[in-house]
Amino acid sequence: MDVVDRDELPSAARDLSTIVINTSLKPDPSMSHTGRLMDTSENIMRKAGTKITHIHLADHDVPPGIFSDMTQNGFDTDEWPSIWSAISDADIIVVGTPIWLRQESSLCRKLVERLYGMSGKLNDEGQSIFYGKVGGAMITGNEDGLKHCEANILYALQHLGCTIPPQADCGWIGKVGPGPSFGDRQDSERPAGFDSDFTQRNTTIMTWNLIHAARLLKDAGGLPSYGNDRNAWKDCDRFGFELPHPVAD
Amino acid sequence: MDVVDRDELPSAARDLSTIVINTSLKPDPSMSHTGRLMDTSENIMRKAGTKITHIHLADHDVPPGIFSDMTQNGFDTDEWPSIWSAISDADIIVVGTPIWLRQESSLCRKLVERLYGMSGKLNDEGQSIFYGKVGGAMITGNEDGLKHCEANILYALQHLGCTIPPQADCGWIGKVGPGPSFGDRQDSERPAGFDSDFTQRNTTIMTWNLIHAARLLKDAGGLPSYGNDRNAWKDCDRFGFELPHPVAD
Amino acid sequence: MDVVDRDELPSAARDLSTIVINTSLKPDPSMSHTGRLMDTSENIMRKAGTKITHIHLADHDVPPGIFSDMTQNGFDTDEWPSIWSAISDADIIVVGTPIWLRQESSLCRKLVERLYGMSGKLNDEGQSIFYGKVGGAMITGNEDGLKHCEANILYALQHLGCTIPPQADCGWIGKVGPGPSFGDRQDSERPAGFDSDFTQRNTTIMTWNLIHAARLLKDAGGLPSYGNDRNAWKDCDRFGFELPHPVAD
Amino acid sequence: MDVVDRDELPSAARDLSTIVINTSLKPDPSMSHTGRLMDTSENIMRKAGTKITHIHLADHDVPPGIFSDMTQNGFDTDEWPSIWSAISDADIIVVGTPIWLRQESSLCRKLVERLYGMSGKLNDEGQSIFYGKVGGAMITGNEDGLKHCEANILYALQHLGCTIPPQADCGWIGKVGPGPSFGDRQDSERPAGFDSDFTQRNTTIMTWNLIHAARLLKDAGGLPSYGNDRNAWKDCDRFGFELPHPVAD
Numbered sequence: 001m002d003v004v005d006r007d008e009l010p011s012a013a014r015d016l017s018t019i020v021i022n023t024s025l026k027p028d029p030s031m032s033h034t035g036r037l038m039d040t041s042e043n044i045m046r047k048a049g050t051k052i053t054h055i056h057l058a059d060h061d062v063p064p065g066i067f068s069d070m071t072q073n074g075f076d077t078d079e080w081p082s083i084w085s086a087i088s089d090a091d092i093i094v095v096g097t098p099i100w101l102r103q104e105s106s107l108c109r110k111l112v113e114r115l116y117g118m119s120g121k122l123n124d125e126g127q128s129i130f131y132g133k134v135g136g137a138m139i140t141g142n143e144d145g146l147k148h149c150e151a152n153i154l155y156a157l158q159h160l161g162c163t164i165p166p167q168a169d170c171g172w173i174g175k176v177g178p179g180p181s182f183g184d185r186q187d188s189e190r191p192a193g194f195d196s197d198f199t200q201r202n203t204t205i206m207t208w209n210l211i212h213a214a215r216l217l218k219d220a221g222g223l224p225s226y227g228n229d230r231n232a233w234k235d236c237d238r239f240g241f242e243l244p245h246p247v248a249d
Numbered sequence: 250m251d252v253v254d255r256d257e258l259p260s261a262a263r264d265l266s267t268i269v270i271n272t273s274l275k276p277d278p279s280m281s282h283t284g285r286l287m288d289t290s291e292n293i294m295r296k297a298g299t300k301i302t303h304i305h306l307a308d309h310d311v312p313p314g315i316f317s318d319m320t321q322n323g324f325d326t327d328e329w330p331s332i333w334s335a336i337s338d339a340d341i342i343v344v345g346t347p348i349w350l351r352q353e354s355s356l357c358r359k360l361v362e363r364l365y366g367m368s369g370k371l372n373d374e375g376q377s378i379f380y381g382k383v384g385g386a387m388i389t390g391n392e393d394g395l396k397h398c399e400a401n402i403l404y405a406l407q408h409l410g411c412t413i414p415p416q417a418d419c420g421w422i423g424k425v426g427p428g429p430s431f432g433d434r435q436d437s438e439r440p441a442g443f444d445s446d447f448t449q450r451n452t453t454i455m456t457w458n459l460i461h462a463a464r465l466l467k468d469a470g471g472l473p474s475y476g477n478d479r480n481a482w483k484d485c486d487r488f489g490f491e492l493p494h495p496v497a498d
Numbered sequence: 499m500d501v502v503d504r505d506e507l508p509s510a511a512r513d514l515s516t517i518v519i520n521t522s523l524k525p526d527p528s529m530s531h532t533g534r535l536m537d538t539s540e541n542i543m544r545k546a547g548t549k550i551t552h553i554h555l556a557d558h559d560v561p562p563g564i565f566s567d568m569t570q571n572g573f574d575t576d577e578w579p580s581i582w583s584a585i586s587d588a589d590i591i592v593v594g595t596p597i598w599l600r601q602e603s604s605l606c607r608k609l610v611e612r613l614y615g616m617s618g619k620l621n622d623e624g625q626s627i628f629y630g631k632v633g634g635a636m637i638t639g640n641e642d643g644l645k646h647c648e649a650n651i652l653y654a655l656q657h658l659g660c661t662i663p664p665q666a667d668c669g670w671i672g673k674v675g676p677g678p679s680f681g682d683r684q685d686s687e688r689p690a691g692f693d694s695d696f697t698q699r700n701t702t703i704m705t706w707n708l709i710h711a712a713r714l715l716k717d718a719g720g721l722p723s724y725g726n727d728r729n730a731w732k733d734c735d736r737f738g739f740e741l742p743h744p745v746a747d
Numbered sequence: 748m749d750v751v752d753r754d755e756l757p758s759a760a761r762d763l764s765t766i767v768i769n770t771s772l773k774p775d776p777s778m779s780h781t782g783r784l785m786d787t788s789e790n791i792m793r794k795a796g797t798k799i800t801h802i803h804l805a806d807h808d809v810p811p812g813i814f815s816d817m818t819q820n821g822f823d824t825d826e827w828p829s830i831w832s833a834i835s836d837a838d839i840i841v842v843g844t845p846i847w848l849r850q851e852s853s854l855c856r857k858l859v860e861r862l863y864g865m866s867g868k869l870n871d872e873g874q875s876i877f878y879g880k881v882g883g884a885m886i887t888g889n890e891d892g893l894k895h896c897e898a899n900i901l902y903a904l905q906h907l908g909c910t911i912p913p914q915a916d917c918g919w920i921g922k923v924g925p926g927p928s929f930g931d932r933q934d935s936e937r938p939a940g941f942d943s944d945f946t947q948r949n950t951t952i953m954t955w956n957l958i959h960a961a962r963l964l965k966d967a968g969g970l971p972s973y974g975n976d977r978n979a980w981k982d983c984d985r986f987g988f989e990l991p992h993p994v995a996d
Contacts, residue, residue, distance in 0.1 A: 538988060724756075
């Protein structure tokens with residue numbers, strides 16, 4: 001069977017902006033296995049016209065913490081404010097991580113901490129500053145843990161205020177037990193993981209669903225604020241909420 | 250401060266349909282603490298014009314399993330097909346569960362199994378049959394585990410094909426250690442949990458975000474199928490996907 | 499290389515008693531993939547002299563719930579009391595489950611609920627009734643989720659009062675994406691998973707560590723009760739506990 | 748009721764050695780809420796005669812990564828080797844973490860990564876270098892996530908080779924929603940969390956169970972190596988393992 005070559009991809013992605021954050025432990029981006037999978041999603045988005053900002057978190061001097069600028073909390077330097085500025089501008093957030101002992105990397109946790117540190121910020125509608133953005137997760141490992149890490153990342157993103165489109169996660173793991181990582185060259189075979197139709201399909205689905213959902217939200221001017229306007233809630237607008245009956249004795 | 254009484258709620262919810270599924274272990278719905286919290290979300294939706302179908306799963310004879318009809322797999326009865334029919338018609342799926350030893354109830358797991366059993370079904374666009382629906386999670390417990398259960402349920406729903414709006418989860422737990430459950434009457438005090446502004450606010454936010462996201466998707470005729478059409482993928486349309494470079498040696 | 503055949507296994511397991519509980523969704527035990535992996539652990543234990551009781555939970559009429567006998571809570575039948583009697587007699591508890599959508603089966607959750615329903619029972623030392631027992635977890639799936647399910651089961655067992663020996667978990671999953679399950683016959687190949695040295699090794703390690711830890715605890719007459727005697731705690735013995743200083747302002 | 752004052756604590760803990768690692772994000776240990784809870788466990792152990800080494804991880808220059816010495820992997824400094832030396836000498840490992848957005852801190856994840864980087868090391872018996880040690884987890888937060896974080900930490904420790912005694916975890920969280928953290932001073936009340944009998948009891952139980960289990964293992968000279976000796980496995984000793992039958996067609 002031949003792969004279908006379309007002359008052009010649909011225009012849904014044209015004026016969208018995506019931030020892709022790789023939380024690999026590898027200081028050198030070219031050595032990151034997760035980075036190779038992330039390339040494929042970025043590549044689709046770029047071809048479709050989306051503007052991409054790629055952050056290799058290990059390259060940046062970002063302290064752990066839950067404040068917006070850790071130089072005001074005892075650290076000498078903090079590159080987070082400029083990273084946040086890029087995140088703030090994006091319509092789509094893609095977080096990638098390797099799996100180590102079943103979990104996301106410590107850099108991925110640090111990223112979530114720093115994002116969490118921004119969660120008090122509201123937009124002009126009184127919504128969390130993340131409203132209007134969509135989020136996805138990309139994972140690779142040579143061991144089990146894909147869905148666990150995906151659930152952790154997607155939960156955090158929706159908790160902060162992102163919308164999560166259907167099947168907004170993808171990844172690759174090798175067979176059970178030690179083995180090669182995604183993209184490792186192998187003797188007389190394709191690089192590890194390159195033959196996985198499952199990984200290719202899910203990466204493609206994730207990428208387009210992020211685009212489609214971001215498009216919908218952008219064209220709608222974000223999610224309406226009725227019911228989620230925290231300033232109005234503080235001013236005692238209850239948006240229809242009433243207390244229930246107690247439980248029967 | 251007075252609660253703001255609006256004469257009417259916005260019309261976003263008017264022709265939407267919601268299925269609310271309580272997976273409490275209590276056979277009697279009136280005894281379910283989770284059910285009391287779910288009432289509040291249903292009540293908002295009903296006032297806003299959404300059609301509600303409420304399923305108390307413990308009331309129904311639904312075997313565990315991962316097939317669409319377990320009477321063809323060794324069980325005498327299976328009420329799942331009629332429950333599925335109601336789910337299938339809904340724009341919004343709300344799943345509620347109590348927490349027992351940190352986790353969702355076994356009935357909640359059974360619900361996810363049965364939903365998973367439908368995941369091979371595609372709509373006319375070649376998308377998972379859950380595309381176009383939105384999902385949320387409501388949890389109560391007298392012990393810790395809220396976010397863990399929320400993450401589990403929301404992950405499953407997005408994996409199946411639902412869109413997850415921002416902050417699509419809410420709940421209540423008591424203070425650390427044994428204690429009353431949500432809605433339990435207490436001497437000379439309001440019923441347990443009824444004074445939690447946090448729970449009230451998050452329930453309201455969840456409810457309206459489900460409505461807003463369902464409205465967006467319904468008006469758009471669902472999520473576009475470019476990139477997530479599984480039939481087209483089988484026919485080798487790759488939607489822009491290309492393999493990456495191998496990892497650097 | 500030849501496999502080493504020892505004439506006899508060590509005698510550590512001689513008077514130990516193990517309960518093995520398979521929470522497969524398959525009503526027919528011979529169809530359970532998880533059951534095939536569990537056979538290997540049981541086989542080692544049996545050869546080593548341990549008495550085995552095997553429960554295929556799907557074969558038993560056990561309602562969900564958190565009480566010790568659900569016939570007193572609205573159900574007509576409940577086989578749990580006799581299952582509990584077998585668990586109660588065992589030195590080692592092994593729980594097996596398949597993975598469905600990343601999680602343990604609903605039957606596994608039901609098992610944990612019913613075990614949790616016994617957690618108020620104390621032994622003569624005022625300890626949880628599970629003290630003195632050791633626990634392990636065995637998982638199979640044709641999809642990712644091994645360590646997540648293992649962590650869930652082992653956490654529950656230690657919370658109830660079991661000791662968890664090192665590496666008390668094992669399992670097998672297929673390569674990423676759909677595929678055969680453990681023990682499925684394959685054309686011109688060994689059954690799925692039978693070539694995994696990783697699975698074989700970890701199953702063996704788990705099995706012997708359960709035996710070794712149960713031996714230690716049994717020979718010691720269980721864990722000493724100083725500090726964990728809940729009756730003494732109620733009587734205000736604090737076993738050395740003192741409140742700390744507040745956090746610095 | 749009066750608290751029972753015993754003249755002396757039992758001698759089980761006398762020659763044991765404990766490493767306590769606080770992965771709080773606070774650079775200043777005196778500001779750590781988790782640290783205050785950890786004090787109580789340390790205090791019991793110290794009174795019982797256990798030698799304590801306390802590490803406040805945020806005080807140390809430890810890069811993320813999965814190697815035993817990151818100065819050989821691109822980092823200028825790495826204090827891990829000396830921390831590892833202390834861990835290596837200990838009979839008991841206690842890991843403490845705050846909860847941020849439902850999860851352990853990024854420093855806790857970094858600790859697990861660095862421990863994981865040692866997992867290839869075997870002792871003279873061919874067992875993981877962690878065999879013979881016992882592990883526990885202490886968590887505080889002003890939000891839900893206690894058991895989730897406990898399960899994550901305990902799973903990692905047992906995976907590495909620690910034994911997990913019964914109920915080897917404890918913690919405190921405030922009531923649902925924002926609020927004070929453990930040990931925060933409060934107007935006209937005791938510091939936050941200081942009135943929780945549940946937290947006090949579970950901290951005491953965890954502490955003594957760690958002592959009891961470490962005592963048992965130390966007196967036994969560790970866990971026997973039959974079945975878990977990885978060198979023997981490589982040399983094809985199978986310790987009784989045999990492949991099962993395939994699944995029935």
